[in-house]
Amino acid sequence: MSSLINTYLSLVVVLAICGISSGRDLTRNCITEQDLSDPFESTVLSLHNAARSKHEDTPPLCWSESIAADAKTHADFLADPEQNPEGFEIKSSYMYGENLYRAKILFSGTTGAEIARGAVQSWYNQEPLYNYNFEHGVYSGSGKQRASAHLYSTKKFTQVVWRSSENMGCATSTRHSHYYFVVCLYTPEGSKGDKSTYHDNVRKKIACDPPTIYKGRHTTAGPFLLDQEVRVRCEEGYTLEGSKQGTCLKNKTFHFEEEPRCTGCEVQGIANGSASIEEGTVIADGETVIYSCDKGFSLDSAPRVLQCLGNEFIHSLPKCRKEGYCLRPELENGFAYARSIDDDFRYRGEDVGWDHNIPEGENITIICGTGYELVGNYTATCRGEKFSGQVGTCQLCYIKDLKTIYNRYVNVYTGMVYDRPPICFGPNAEKVSASSNSHISQLLVVLMFFSYTLNPVT
Ligand SMILES: *[C@@H]1O[C@H](CO)[C@@H](O)[C@H](O)[C@H]1NC(C)=O
Ligand SMILES: *[C@@H]1O[C@H](CO)[C@@H](O)[C@H](O)[C@H]1NC(C)=O
Ligand SMILES: *[C@@H]1O[C@H](CO)[C@@H](O)[C@H](O)[C@H]1NC(C)=O
Numbered sequence: 001m002s003s004l005i006n007t008y009l010s011l012v013v014v015l016a017i018c019g020i021s022s023g024r025d026l027t028r029n030c031i032t033e034q035d036l037s038d039p040f041e042s043t044v045l046s047l048h049n050a051a052r053s054k055h056e057d058t059p060p061l062c063w064s065e066s067i068a069a070d071a072k073t074h075a076d077f078l079a080d081p082e083q084n085p086e087g088f089e090i091k092s093s094y095m096y097g098e099n100l101y102r103a104k105i106l107f108s109g110t111t112g113a114e115i116a117r118g119a120v121q122s123w124y125n126q127e128p129l130y131n132y133n134f135e136h137g138v139y140s141g142s143g144k145q146r147a148s149a150h151l152y153s154t155k156k157f158t159q160v161v162w163r164s165s166e167n168m169g170c171a172t173s174t175r176h177s178h179y180y181f182v183v184c185l186y187t188p189e190g191s192k193g194d195k196s197t198y199h200d201n202v203r204k205k206i207a208c209d210p211p212t213i214y215k216g217r218h219t220t221a222g223p224f225l226l227d228q229e230v231r232v233r234c235e236e237g238y239t240l241e242g243s244k245q246g247t248c249l250k251n252k253t254f255h256f257e258e259e260p261r262c263t264g265c266e267v268q269g270i271a272n273g274s275a276s277i278e279e280g281t282v283i284a285d286g287e288t289v290i291y292s293c294d295k296g297f298s299l300d301s302a303p304r305v306l307q308c309l310g311n312e313f314i315h316s317l318p319k320c321r322k323e324g325y326c327l328r329p330e331l332e333n334g335f336a337y338a339r340s341i342d343d344d345f346r347y348r349g350e351d352v353g354w355d356h357n358i359p360e361g362e363n364i365t366i367i368c369g370t371g372y373e374l375v376g377n378y379t380a381t382c383r384g385e386k387f388s389g390q391v392g393t394c395q396l397c398y399i400k401d402l403k404t405i406y407n408r409y410v411n412v413y414t415g416m417v418y419d420r421p422p423i424c425f426g427p428n429a430e431k432v433s434a435s436s437n438s439h440i441s442q443l444l445v446v447l448m449f450f451s452y453t454l455n456p457v458t
């Protein structure tokens with residue numbers, strides 16, 4: 001018991017240490033927009049963080065009084081007609097990331113919040129010009145100069161959303177009450193021009209993948225950026241249940257008041273039989289379709305009345321079996337071979353049909369595709385329109401990595417080379433070959449014949 005408690009305690013300690021080292025917010029006291037009373041300061045910070053929240057994995061910035069003080073010194077310098085007679089946007093000598101803005105005061109009542117909005121908007125307006133892929137060789141410009149020119153013309157935007165910047169401070173200063181300067185400083189500094197740092201620091205805008213709705217589609221065009229709406233509708237005949245519209249969330253999934261769903265089932269036809277509703281018609285959730293067989297054919301044991309539940313029929317389609325015959329079993333990854341019928345087709349050079357019924361007294365042989373092994377009975381006989389015993393199934397062999405090299409088959413694990421695809425490597429392989437030796441030569445011939453129609457090993 002005490003060792004359990006010790007384990008628990010050490011786990012708590014480990015978790016606490018991990019928590020401190022991974023989340024930077026835990027170690028520092030972050031000044032957020034709520035802590036700032038000055039409208040310029042709280043607006044400039046909240047607009048930065050709103051812009052950052054539109055980008056993947058980009059945490060908010062914290063305000064720094066000391067950085068803001070440095071920004072004020074520089075803003076006053078820029079606004080001073082004696083020190084900066086031309087009114088240029090001159091970069092400071094601080095070791096910070098830096099964004100500058102200058103604008104005319106259009107009317108005397110311009111507020112601090114409006115000044116902040118003008119600055120951040122003008123910086124973030126560079127966003128559409130930024131090529132998020134340029135460093136992966138997708139950048140359409142040529143040579144280093146084009147790339148750096150591209151980064152230069154978008155550097156204000158990239159600093160605003162620079163992922164590893166943590167703190168900022170901004171200030172504004174007015175010159176002759178005609179125009180004003182905004183100075184924002186950031187640390188750690190971003191947008192330094194080193195191309196390799198951009199991929200990790202300028203993250204793509206958060207966007208949702210288009211919603212995937214079975215038999216439904218979206219009617220609004222993407223990309224579906226954060227907070228954007230998507231509208232959906234169903235294909236002809238299907239009924240929309242749930243919400244018609246959703247919103248793209250931060251975790252890149254859409255929020256629908258109620259998950260949209262298109263209900264309805266498409267009626268399918270059957271061979272040698274018919275459905276009570278025309279093939280291709282979409283019937284609504286809860287409706288039914290009834291199947292019957294043509295004269296001389298009868299239904300297999302599957303239900304003849306199929307009900308649509310949501311998007312699918314509860315039961316699989318029934319089949320019509322020629323009276324006095326068995327339905328050939330459908331095997332995934334294998335084939336039920338009936339010598340008397342199939343040899344005839346082979347002789348005529350025709351495809352052996354999956355839908356050919358098996359006559360009374362005929363034996364079928366189960367042949368599995370390359371890489372699959374037989375589980376269960378190898379043969380069965382059609383007796384009274386049913387197969388005797390249970391028909392075997394084909395299951396994936398435990399070694400499926402069979403490579404074809406120069407028309408030979410190589411087991412990539414053992415290095416064994418085969419002229420023909422080996423029947424199976426699985427644990428049942430021994431048993432099958434031991435109990436049915438006489439069939440093996442026949443099986444190989446048939447396998448060669450079917451090897452193209454069965455699932456190839458990838
Ligand atoms: C995404 O966020 C919403 C709301 O915060 C939540 O309900 C949903 O489960 C999330 N989806 C995923 C895939 O995390
Ligand atoms: C119905 O069965 C006959 C022979 O049994 C076959 O030739 C024919 O193709 C079948 N019809 C359909 C639509 O599959
Ligand atoms: C089917 O198999 C049984 C037993 O293996 C055999 O006696 C019979 O002759 C076979 N039938 C046909 C039509 O080949």
Ligand SMILES: *[C@@H]1O[C@H](CO)[C@@H](O)[C@H](O)[C@H]1NC(C)=O
Binds near residue numbers: 377388389
């Ligand atoms: C194989 O067939 C026989 C009848 O022929 C049956 O008794 C037996 O259960 C079957 N084996 C398996 C594994 O299905």
